Amino acid sequence: MIEVKALSKAYGPRTVLDRVSLAFQPGQVVSLIGPSGGGKSTLLRCLNGLESFDGGEITIVGEKLVPGGAQRNKKALAAIRCKVGMVFQQWNLFAHRTAVGNIIEAPVHVKGLTVAAATERAHALLTRVGLGHRADAYPHEMSGGEQQRVAIARALAMDPVALLLDEPTSALDPERVGEVLDVLTGLAGGGLTMLVVTHEMRFAREVSDRVLVLHGGSVIEDGPPGEVLVRPQHERTRAFLGLDRQARAEPG
Amino acid sequence: MYGARLLGPLLTSLTLIACSGESTSDDALQRVRDAGVLRWGADVQGGAPYIYEDPDNEGKVKGFEVDLAEALAAELGVKAEFVQNDWSALVPSLERGTFDIVMNGLEVTPARTGRVLFTRPYYVFASRLMARRDDPSVTADLDSVKGKRVGTLTNSFTADQLLAKGIEPVYYEGTDEPYQDLIAGRIDAVFHDDIIAGRYGEYRPELRVVGDFKDGFYAIATQKTDKSLHDAVDAALEKLIQSGRLEEILREEKIWNDRQLGLTAWSEADQRRLLGEATVSTLRWHHIVTFIEAAGVTLVLSFLAMAIAIPLGLFLAVCRLYGGGVVSRLATAYVEIYRGTPVLLQLYVLYYGLADVIKLDAFSAAVIGLGMNYAAYEAEVYRAGIQAVPRGQMEAALSLGMKTPLALRRVILPQGFRLALPSVTNDFIALLKDSSLVSVITVVELTKRMTITAVDVRSWMIPGALCALLYFVMSYPLSLFARRLEARLARS
Numbered sequence: 001m002i003e004v005k006a007l008s009k010a011y012g013p014r015t016v017l018d019r020v021s022l023a024f025q026p027g028q029v030v031s032l033i034g035p036s037g038g039g040k041s042t043l044l045r046c047l048n049g050l051e052s053f054d055g056g057e058i059t060i061v062g063e064k065l066v067p068g069g070a071q072r073n074k075k076a077l078a079a080i081r082c083k084v085g086m087v088f089q090q091w092n093l094f095a096h097r098t099a100v101g102n103i104i105e106a107p108v109h110v111k112g113l114t115v116a117a118a119t120e121r122a123h124a125l126l127t128r129v130g131l132g133h134r135a136d137a138y139p140h141e142m143s144g145g146e147q148q149r150v151a152i153a154r155a156l157a158m159d160p161v162a163l164l165l166d167e168p169t170s171a172l173d174p175e176r177v178g179e180v181l182d183v184l185t186g187l188a189g190g191g192l193t194m195l196v197v198t199h200e201m202r203f204a205r206e207v208s209d210r211v212l213v214l215h216g217g218s219v220i221e222d223g224p225p226g227e228v229l230v231r232p233q234h235e236r237t238r239a240f241l242g243l244d245r246q247a248r249a250e251p252g
Numbered sequence: 253m254y255g256a257r258l259l260g261p262l263l264t265s266l267t268l269i270a271c272s273g274e275s276t277s278d279d280a281l282q283r284v285r286d287a288g289v290l291r292w293g294a295d296v297q298g299g300a301p302y303i304y305e306d307p308d309n310e311g312k313v314k315g316f317e318v319d320l321a322e323a324l325a326a327e328l329g330v331k332a333e334f335v336q337n338d339w340s341a342l343v344p345s346l347e348r349g350t351f352d353i354v355m356n357g358l359e360v361t362p363a364r365t366g367r368v369l370f371t372r373p374y375y376v377f378a379s380r381l382m383a384r385r386d387d388p389s390v391t392a393d394l395d396s397v398k399g400k401r402v403g404t405l406t407n408s409f410t411a412d413q414l415l416a417k418g419i420e421p422v423y424y425e426g427t428d429e430p431y432q433d434l435i436a437g438r439i440d441a442v443f444h445d446d447i448i449a450g451r452y453g454e455y456r457p458e459l460r461v462v463g464d465f466k467d468g469f470y471a472i473a474t475q476k477t478d479k480s481l482h483d484a485v486d487a488a489l490e491k492l493i494q495s496g497r498l499e500e501i502l503r504e505e506k507i508w509n510d511r512q513l514g515l516t517a518w519s520e521a522d523q524r525r526l527l528g529e530a531t532v533s534t535l536r537w538h539h540i541v542t543f544i545e546a547a548g549v550t551l552v553l554s555f556l557a558m559a560i561a562i563p564l565g566l567f568l569a570v571c572r573l574y575g576g577g578v579v580s581r582l583a584t585a586y587v588e589i590y591r592g593t594p595v596l597l598q599l600y601v602l603y604y605g606l607a608d609v610i611k612l613d614a615f616s617a618a619v620i621g622l623g624m625n626y627a628a629y630e631a632e633v634y635r636a637g638i639q640a641v642p643r644g645q646m647e648a649a650l651s652l653g654m655k656t657p658l659a660l661r662r663v664i665l666p667q668g669f670r671l672a673l674p675s676v677t678n679d680f681i682a683l684l685k686d687s688s689l690v691s692v693i694t695v696v697e698l699t700k701r702m703t704i705t706a707v708d709v710r711s712w713m714i715p716g717a718l719c720a721l722l723y724f725v726m727s728y729p730l731s732l733f734a735r736r737l738e739a740r741l742a743r744s
Contacts, residue, residue: 048651049650050647050650050651078653078655081650081651081652081653082653085651085652086647086648086651088644088647088648088651090642090644092642092644092645092647092648093648094645094648094649094663094667095645095667096666096667096670105652105662105663106652106653106654109654109658109662110652110653110654110658111653151648154652155651155652158652158653
């Protein structure tokens with residue numbers, strides 16, 4: 001469903017992605033972890049063309065992306081973005097629209113749904129993320145956790161086959177993280193492919209089927225959470241997870 | 253030549269001191285003598301043959317009034333100093349002391365005789381009506397131009413004659429433009445002093461002289477209180493007339509004719525008759541009605557100009573930000589050119605300069621000219637507004653499958669416009685006042701109406717206050733609106 005072949009990208013002299021090759025199966029829930037600057041977010045943003053890349057290719061939902069940015073991939077991106085949703089660290093809700101307004105915007109203007117149909121659907125989605133009562137609230141009237149849940153509902157309104165989540169809980173107050181993770185946990189296992197860039201190890205361990213560790217633009221670990229998070233192969237992963245310290249603290 | 257000039261004034265000043273001893277109670281003449289200069293106000297824009305820039309001598313002016321001023325100053329034993337001043341504001345500038353005398357084709361009219369002291373006339377002119385050669389409907393009867401568009405100068409002797417006939421003139425600030433517009437068909441006739449007609453109208457083969465009407469007189473004005481200066485200048489002028497010097501000066505500019513013969517025998521009775529026509533005109537109800545109508549013109553003009561500026565500005569801002577390459581550079585060039593040149597010049601070019609290409613009527617030219625100018629400012633305001641919308645908004649829109657134009661229309665522009673709205677309102681208030689500039693292309697709006705009325709009623713105070721009040725009444729609600737918008741934006 002998603003196939004990445006020898007993907008490369010550099011910002012000037014700094015290599016961000018170094019010939020990354022990956023494949024994701026439908027319905028997989030994948031956590032991308034690793035130190036900052038490792039290329040996690042860039043990889044995710046390349047998948048729906050918010051970021052261009054320099055080499056390699058991406059095949060996603062039957063469409064192929066090549067280097068050269070939005071100009072060269074117009075048709076493919078139009079198809080991809082309708083089928084692959086994105087959730088941002090800073091939510092990025094449309095500031096001039098209510099919760100419902102945010103959710104119906106793309107279904108009405110991109111897919112051509114009637115406002116009535118889209119609105120009905122929006123209310124159902126809001127209920128699903130636990131915000132049935134906040135339908136008419138504007139972004140500035142909502143907490144970060146509420147806004148992120150609306151953003152998830154907004155992405156779901158396009159009926160995506162895959163969801164890309166870029167650090168969805170990193171900008172939230174600690175007590176708000178749980179409500180967003182609960183929603184994501186509810187989505188996992190429902191057939192939706194999810195790629196989540198995250199620092200939430202509990203989510204990575206308990207919810208995802210597969211964990212990737214990116215470091216220096218390369219995938220240095222790839223496997224089920226039980227292996228990657230418990231017995232990582234790479235020294236850098238052990239350092240990132242703090243396993244060495246743990247090992248010293250609990251001798252034997 | 254210089255030696256003779258130096259000796260002459262010495263003698264005259266001696267005689268003048270001797271003569272003016274008994275009746276002088278003010279110190280105006282003494283003031284001029286102490287300063288050693290006679291400051292005279294005129295407008296170079298009036299052009300030849302009155303006063304104009306010397307083509308052979310950069311930075312110098314010439315003209316029959318320049319020669320006359322020098323001759324008069326010499327008679328008074330001082331030097332002449334020319335002070336440039338907008339023609340329509342010569343009298344108020346005289347009153348506030350910007351210069352000692354006005355001499356610039358200032359016609360003796362009843363409205364003016366109440367405000368200033370006039371010397372004997374130095375030129376007699378005829379009011380000359382001109383029309384297109386191919387238009388026989390204009391005849392040697394002012395009634396034939398009733399209901400037609402007749403161009404003239406604001407507050408002029410000819411304008412007064414038209415108004416007396418119930419004809420509302422089309423007001424020009426320059427002398428050449430009305431003849432251009434007459435050929436272009438924007439107006440049907442031009443009614444001017446024969447000097448102006450002779451210089452700017454008669455050489456044009458498309459035009460014909462229809463006929464001459466009332467004679468008028470140019471005289472030199474001093475302040476009401478400057479009796480001593482008035483008497484001295486009048487005496488000096490009389491000397492120049494009698495000595496034939498005035499005739500020489502007039503012949504030099506080829507404007508001497510038989511009409512001027514009457515000046516040599518000008519008597520006190522003639523002067524009394526000339527000034528005797530002074531009528532007291534006060535601010536009346538009909539003035540207030542015309543003010544309110546002119547305010548309406550200002551308001552409609554501003555609204556229409558803004559209706560062009562807003563969408564055009566938005567288009568320019570989007571081109572600049574998202575057009576890329578050539579489109580973006582063209583939009584930038586538009587903004588820089590329109591912001592970097594005076595709107596007055598743009599109006600001139602649009603109305604007179606492009607008259608051969610596109611013949612706009614004055615009001616349309618005013619709306620389009622102001623609209624295109626303000627579009628440049630609006631473009632910058634919207635650009636700032638759009639750039640203030642966080643980048644994540646565009647990314648979110650794109651990630652939902654919106655194409656860039658749709659994302660702009662549905663997500664970015666509504667937010668950017670909202671951020672820009674207080675500035676847009678402020679710009680509209682500025683436009684409301686800038687709209688007074690369109691009087692240069694003959695549109696009579698509030699400020700122009702005020703200057704016309706002020707001369708008519710011989711007071712700037714009340715018309716000025718009324719004009720200010722009307723501007724305030726129009727702009728204050730907008731200020732309140734802008735403030736409320738800003739408060740609402742700050743909340744969200």
